[in-house]
Amino acid sequence: MSLVHRVEDLFKDKKYPERWQITTLNTVATIQNGYAFKSRLFNSTEGFPLLRIRDILESKIETYYSGDFSEEYIVNADDLIIGMDGDFNHALWKNKPTLLNQRVCRIKPNENFILKKFIFYGIGEFLKIINENTSSTTVKHLSSKSINEIPFPLPPLPEQERIVAKLDSLFAQHETMKKALGRIPQLLKDFRQQVLTQAITGKLTNVPDMQMRLMSDFFDVKTGATPKKGEKKFYENANIYWIKSGEVKNSYIYKTEELITELAVKTTNAKIFPKDTILIAMYGEGKTRGQIGWMKIEAATNQAIAALVNENLELITRKYIYLYCLSQYNEIRAKAEGGNQPNLNLSKIKNWEITIPKLIIEQEKITNRVENLFAKADIIEERYKTLKEKIDSLPQAILHKAFKGELVPQLPSDGDAKDLLEEILKLKKEIKKK
Known part of the structure; x- marks a missing residue:
């Protein structure tokens, strides 16, 4: 150095x-x-x-x-x-x-x-x-x-004592503000989960008639494949989006980390799923298993993902099933089997019992209500982030003021x-x- x-x-x-x-x-x-x-x-x-x-x-x-x-x-x-x-x-x-x-x-x-x-x-x-x-x-x-x-x-020395006392007081107040503010992300997370729970039980909009059905009643449940790594013909000059389970993160998917070639799709079990396909991560490291994705692109996936494919949406809406799956993260994870790293499989996803309103109009009413409440939560979250930035910057501003001699009075008696x-x-x- x-x-x-x-x-x-x-x-x-x-x-x-x-x-x-x-x-x-x-x-x-x-x-x-x-x-x-x-x-x-x-x-x-x-x-x-x-x-x-x-x-x-x-x-x-x-x-x-x-x-x-x-x-x-x-x-x-x-x-x-x-x-x-x-x-x-x-x-x-x-x-x-x-x-x-x-x-x-x-x-x-x-x-x-x-x-x-x-x-x-x-x-x-x-x-x-x-x-x-x-x-x-x-x-x-x-x-x-x-x-x-x-x-x-x-x-x-007397001024040093006043500066230190003032800084002690201000930083104690700052710590109190940080702790109070720090509770907001968990409160918002709990609020969103409560909204989802109320939604899928029909309580959010007072749905008169809920029913239990299997996931396979509405969707073809499929999976993809990983073209052999090291085979340049599967990855070089590629133009097809390819989604890995780690990219399924309870959100929309607009792009992927890797691409594969048309040859990879033709000669392996990889297959291209249409835009708006709902994805469920069946296994992966950490918290990946059970997370949901909504493809906003046409893409292939690896074998660690279940794709819910349905071109006929007369009985169920994608928005409803997406929100339903989000609400059931812990429940679907619990269905996994195996030793050190339990996994889901296509059979578990196909036979997953889901709760839905019988009428499409009731599903739409639920998803509209959820989106409205989530939008309000998003506004609060943005305000929280802005306020957090301001509070995080306070210590430096306070110290700057203190060491310019502007935080406490300067007394001739000092x-x-x-x-x-x-x-x-x-x-x-x-x-x-x-």
Whole structure:
């Protein structure tokens, strides 16, 4: 890695209030590098907890060290730590004591002059700018020299205290807002599911007469194939859409990741299904099994997908069956059989009992009502996303205001940070003499 500019040059245009001073971080704090503990003594259960870069943001403990260590490398709660590789994350440690491993450093300020939390709130912007100006072909590295040379602002101590108190209060309110807002996606998901459940039971529109039928009563249930991989004649210069089960994601399908050739359709079990075919993923990784797709294109599929093909829609509408299948995600998944990875099959889909209104007009009434309610939910979701973006951007705006000296009043009684800096330098000089 290499920092493409001198640290002081990166921040030369920063402006601060008149009574503030600028000093290098190592003037007001000590930067302690982590120790290179022997990796062969790392384990997941025994010994003393070990702090690694990946643990910083969540204050989690995943690694233990079973060897001897010096107590000077023990990190305690609320210690300020910085990851020196990757994104240069920083945090106040919120877990039990742990060991300061290499490529993590600790900032130890003299709080008679500068508050640890004041550094914590302010240093993120400096680290971000250093990161952006650090070149690397792999992982970026931060040096303790660069941290030492950060030209950090120094307000009078009483003003630091007011800034920290105000930031604590604002960020607590921000966290409350985030938690409240964070409930909205689940509420919308639950609402949509309730709408679907009410729809397919006939309660949403008070359908007078529901009936149980098999899926095969209305659709030819078919599947496709995967043309042999590695056979260029099946994939090169192809022009036929080919859908894999992982692309069936409870939504409309307008395009595919891969194409196959006409020869693949002619010489394998792959077949082209018409536009508006409803698809059900029969197997696949994770949550794929049981998901629904609505083809908005003419396309072939692989063998892991059941295609509901029906050119005669006198007794059922595609919209109704699509919504019905969406509502039954967990139920259809439960029909799967097998060992480590249970799968559905064409027989299970064909013999799937579905609940439908006898009259097409009642099905249309249901789907229209569902679409109307979903549209309202979509509007709320868009408003949520807009509000979330604004709330997510608040911390940076608050910190920017705080470190321009605009968040709390500046009082003449606070004095001038010039005197504070002189006191710091005097103390350092006396310590050096000793």
